[in-house]
Amino acid sequence: MEKILEIKDLSKHYGALKAVDHVSFQIQKGHVYGILGPNGSGKSTTLGMVLNVVNPTAGSYSWFEGTVNNHNALKRIGAIIERPNFYPNMDAVQNLKLVCKIKEISEDKIDEKLELVDLLSRKNSPFKTYSLGMKQRLAIASALLNDPEILILDEPTNGLDPQGIRKIRDIIQHIAKMGTTILLASHLLDEVEKVCTHVIVLRKGQMLYCGPVEEMNKNFGSILIDAVDKAALMRFMKTQDYVGSTEDQLDGFEVKLLKDVNTTQINQDAYNAGIVLSKLMFKKQSLEDQFIELTKN
């Protein structure tokens, strides 16, 4: 598998504050990565370092297996950091032309990318007249100009209204479908859950987890189970070896599972024990639950 980015022991200290502390991970081609972490966990600082705008205190990183130097590697990348930065007096096309000059690519794709983010009709208005949503979309168009090998997005939906968030999310999903590698930093978990195959979890500058989404926590999800005779159900549950902690909720018992289960078998067993279930539902643990669990201590 081709490595796009490799980070080794990267650290950034601001005096005594360890904004990023010995973070190491790899980005493989073709996956969609989410960087998760509460505010101030070092997501943006990490991205800033690999994007050549923040000087690392220690550690190293290399793009494309070290075959090109850093600023040339950045020409093959599309990145948006925090908020869109453009020249306020230039219009969309003039701003994008400048990006083409910096990236040393042809200007043919400007209209195509503006079309993709739905800005073609406003392409000749100065950047300063744009709404925040439009600015953010222009930033995405700009990041896509070179058909990047990896797209880096840092909080792309920050401060947008629901329509704006939906629009950006649709664009990201569209890009992910085309097979572009994406690195998405966000604290909005449903956003990450919808598109990411892999996650990197940071807390207070330290990396807690890096790997596929489904392996983040060793767990088997939970079941929601209910019967008319709750006491009998409770007694039955206590005899089963897959049952972990049980929570009595309004709509039934929420049971954490200790191993993989077959819901048909559970239903059969309960029936054999003389209990008729009124509800049985398998629930995968949400990314939010996993994340909270991982970062709580």
Place this chain on the structure above:
Amino acid sequence: MKRLLDIEFHKFRYSRSSKILTIIYLSIVALMMLVGMIKIDFNGFSGSFSDLGIFDFPYVWHVSTYFTSFLKIFIAIVIVSLTASEYSNRTIKQNLIDGLSKKELILSKFYFVLILAVLTTLVVFLASLTLGLIYSDYNEIGIIFSDLQFIGAFFLGHLVFFSFCLFAGILLKRSAFALGFVAVWWLFEGAVNIIAYVIDKAYGTQVYDYVLHILPLNAMANLIKQPFTRIDLIGSSINQVTQGGLVFDYQVEWIDVASVLIWSSIFIYWAFALLKRRDL
């Protein structure tokens, strides 16, 4: 180099304040060409500036470069605002993320400043040449193209000043602060000059001579010396002021040339070092 200049001129082209200031600069230079036609009535003398002989070759090189030197503040504002606005709009960060290296970023600004210095020098050269051709009493090629060192000094003076402004813009990140810094620095050098002068008077030392060549703005100002006393000498009919035996040296001094060249490199290097060290 072509790519970096292309990038920088793209930024310049779409900055309204830069365009306005450049137009003001060019209009003033053009206006000065018309000054020659103005009739003046002064001290019993009646005529136009051209009758003073200030547009005679080769004096015109000295006179016009001296007077237009003060206009470089307009171009300096352009440079400072273009540089500092990169910080306030955070486009400097975006440029780096898009794949410009920090070295290329400073180089593109330096090339831009260099070209601006060349262009302003060219404008003043052509304007002076035109003035001279219209008003000068001497039109031999040898005389026309003598004393051209003033044009060279004019270029160097602009280069060091523009580099200084570029450095100030990077250092302070806000145009107002950067322009203020340039002004304060200028006052500071003035204060140092006075102190040095006083010390020299009191102790018979020659600190003032050194200071005059070593500090950047001093060296810049000292490149092209005032031509007033020279005008008096050439303006035959107005020459009633006695010089009292004072000898003025009008020539461009090599030590100033060296000083401004060194300062220009230092300012550009400092700008690069600052950018390299900083987190954006």
